[in-house]
Amino acid sequence: MNIDASTFVHLAAYTGGGIAMGLGAIGAAIGEGYTAGEANSAVSRNPEISGDIFKNMLVGQAVAESASIFALVIAILLLFLDLTGAVYLKGAALLGAGMCMGLGAIGSGVGSGFPGGQACLGISRQPAVATQLTTNMLIGSAVCQTPAIFSMVVALMLMFMDFSNMPLYPTWAALVGAGLSTGLAAIGSGYGGGMAAGASCEGIARQPRSVGNVTTTMLVGQAVAQTPAIFGLLVSFILMFKAFPESQALSASMALLSAGLCMGFGGIGPGIGNGMAAEGAVRWVARNTAHAGELMRIMLVGQAVSQSTAIYAMVVSLVLIFVL
Amino acid sequence: MAIEGADIVKAAAFLGAGISMGLGAIGPGVGEGMVAAKACESIGKNPKEAGLLTRTMLVGQAVSESTGIYSLVIALLLLFVV
Numbered sequence: 001m002n003i004d005a006s007t008f009v010h011l012a013a014y015t016g017g018g019i020a021m022g023l024g025a026i027g028a029a030i031g032e033g034y035t036a037g038e039a040n041s042a043v044s045r046n047p048e049i050s051g052d053i054f055k056n057m058l059v060g061q062a063v064a065e066s067a068s069i070f071a072l073v074i075a076i077l078l079l080f081l082d083l084t085g086a087v088y089l090k091g092a093a094l095l096g097a098g099m100c101m102g103l104g105a106i107g108s109g110v111g112s113g114f115p116g117g118q119a120c121l122g123i124s125r126q127p128a129v130a131t132q133l134t135t136n137m138l139i140g141s142a143v144c145q146t147p148a149i150f151s152m153v154v155a156l157m158l159m160f161m162d163f164s165n166m167p168l169y170p171t172w173a174a175l176v177g178a179g180l181s182t183g184l185a186a187i188g189s190g191y192g193g194g195m196a197a198g199a200s201c202e203g204i205a206r207q208p209r210s211v212g213n214v215t216t217t218m219l220v221g222q223a224v225a226q227t228p229a230i231f232g233l234l235v236s237f238i239l240m241f242k243a244f245p246e247s248q249a250l251s252a253s254m255a256l257l258s259a260g261l262c263m264g265f266g267g268i269g270p271g272i273g274n275g276m277a278a279e280g281a282v283r284w285v286a287r288n289t290a291h292a293g294e295l296m297r298i299m300l301v302g303q304a305v306s307q308s309t310a311i312y313a314m315v316v317s318l319v320l321i322f323v324l
Numbered sequence: 325m326a327i328e329g330a331d332i333v334k335a336a337a338f339l340g341a342g343i344s345m346g347l348g349a350i351g352p353g354v355g356e357g358m359v360a361a362k363a364c365e366s367i368g369k370n371p372k373e374a375g376l377l378t379r380t381m382l383v384g385q386a387v388s389e390s391t392g393i394y395s396l397v398i399a400l401l402l403l404f405v406v
Contacts, residue, residue: 188353192357228353249331249334249335250331250332250334250335251331251332251334251335251337251338253335254334254335254336254338254339255335255338257339257342258338258339258341258342258343259342260342261339261342261343261346262341262342262343262345262346262399263346264346265343265346265347265349265350266345266346266348266349266350267349268349268350268353269349269350269351269352269353269354270349270353270357271353272353272354272357273352273353273354273355273356273357273358273360274353274357275357276354276357276358276360276361277357277360277361277364279361280360280361280362280363280364280365281360281361281364283364283365283368284364284365284367284368284369285368287368288368288369288371290371291367291368291371294367294371294374295364295367295368298360298363298364298367298374298377298378298381299360299364301360301378301381301382302356302357302359302360302361302363302364302381302385303357303360305356305360305382305385305386305389306352306353306356306357306360306385307353308352308356308389308392309348309349309350309352309353309389309392309395310349310353312345312349312392312393312395312396313345313346313349316341316342316345316396316399316400316403317342319403320338320341320342320403324338324403
C-alpha cells in the first residue's frame with residue numbers, strides 16, 4: 001500500500017483530532033462529576049444555602065471544563081488545518097499534537113474537580129467563609145490547569161512549526177515522542193495539583209483562621225507537583241528543537257520515541273505522589289496551624305524523595321537523546 | 325527504511341529501556357507520596373515526635389524507591405550492556 005504525502009497528512013490530522021477530543025473528554029467529565037456529587041452532599045447537609053452551593057458548583061465546573069475546551073480547540077484546528085503541500089513529517093507532528101493534547105487534558109480535568117467539590121462541601125459547613133472558599137477554589141483549580149496548558153502549547157507548536165527541511169527519519173519519532181512526553185507527564189501533575197487544592201478547600205472550611213497558611217502550603221505543594229510536567233515539557237522542547245542527523249536505522253528513531261515515552265510515563269507517578277504529600281500537609285496545616293513550618297518542611301522532603309523517579313526517567317530520556 | 329537484524333535488536337533495547345524506566349517510575353512516585361502524606365498527618369497529630377516520624381518516613385520511602393532503582397538498572401543495562 002502506497003500512501004502519498006497529502007493523504008497521509010490528512011489521515012494523521014483526522015486521527016489526531018479524534019484522539020485529542022476523545023481522550024480530552026475523560027478528565028473534565030470525571031472532575032465535574034465529582035464536583036456535582038459533592039455539591040449534592042452539600043445541599044443535603046444545608047439546604048437553606050442551596051443557591052450559593054449551586055453557584056459555586058457551576059463556577060468550579062466551568063474551570064474544570066477548560067481542559068477539555070483546550071482539547072476541543074486543538075481537535076477543531078486539526079480538522080480544518082490547511083495542509084496543502086505538507087510533507088510526510090507533518091503527519092507525525094499532527095499525530096503527536098493530538099496525543100499530547102488528549103492525554104494532557106486528563107489529569108487537569110480530574111484534578112480541578114477536587115477543589116470544586118470540597119469548596120461546595122465547605123460552604124455547606126461554613127457559609128460565612130463562602131467567598132474565601134470560592135477564591136481559594138479558583139486559585140487552586142487555575143494552578144491545576146497549567147499541565148493542560150503546557151500540553152496545548154506543545155500541541156500548537158507541533159501543529160504550526162515548520163519541520164519541512166528536517167530529515168523524515170528519525171525526526172518523525174522525535175515529534176511523536178515530544179507529544180507523548182508532555183501529554184503523559186501532564187496527567188500526574190494535573191491530578192496531584194488537584195489533590196492539594198481539594199485539601200485546602202476542606203481545611204479552610206474546617207479552620208477559617210488558617211486560610212493564609214493553608215493557601216501558602218497549597219501553592220508550594222502544587223508548584224512542586226508541577227515539576228514532572230515541566231520535565232516533560234523540557235524533553236518535548238529538546239525533541240522538537242534539536243536537529244537530528246538523517247539515519248535510516250530503526251534504532252535511531254526508536255531511541256527518540258522511547259525518550260518521549262520514558263519521560264511521559266515517568267512523570268505520572270511522581271506528579272500524583274507529590275500531590276498526595278501536598279494533600280496530607282495542607283490538611284494538617286489547617287488542623288494544626290501552630291506547626292505549619294514543620295509540616296511544610298516534611299512535605300518538601302517527602303516530595304523530593306517522590307520526585308527522584310521522575311529525575312531517573314529524565315536522565316534515561318536525555319541519555320537516549322544525546323548519548324546514543 | 326531497511327531494517328536489519330542488529331538494528332532491530334538495538335531498536336527494541338532502546339524502546340525497552342524507555343518503557344522500563346517510564347512505567348517503573350510510576351509506582352515509587354505514588355507510593356512515596358502516600359508515605360509523605362501519612363507522615364504529614366502523623367506530625368500534625370503528634371508534633372513532638374517529628375524527628376522519629378521523619379526518619380521512619382525516609383526509611384519507608386527508601387524501600388519504596390527500590391523498584392524504581394531496579395527499573396533504572398534494567399534501563400541502563402538495556403542501553404549500554406545488552
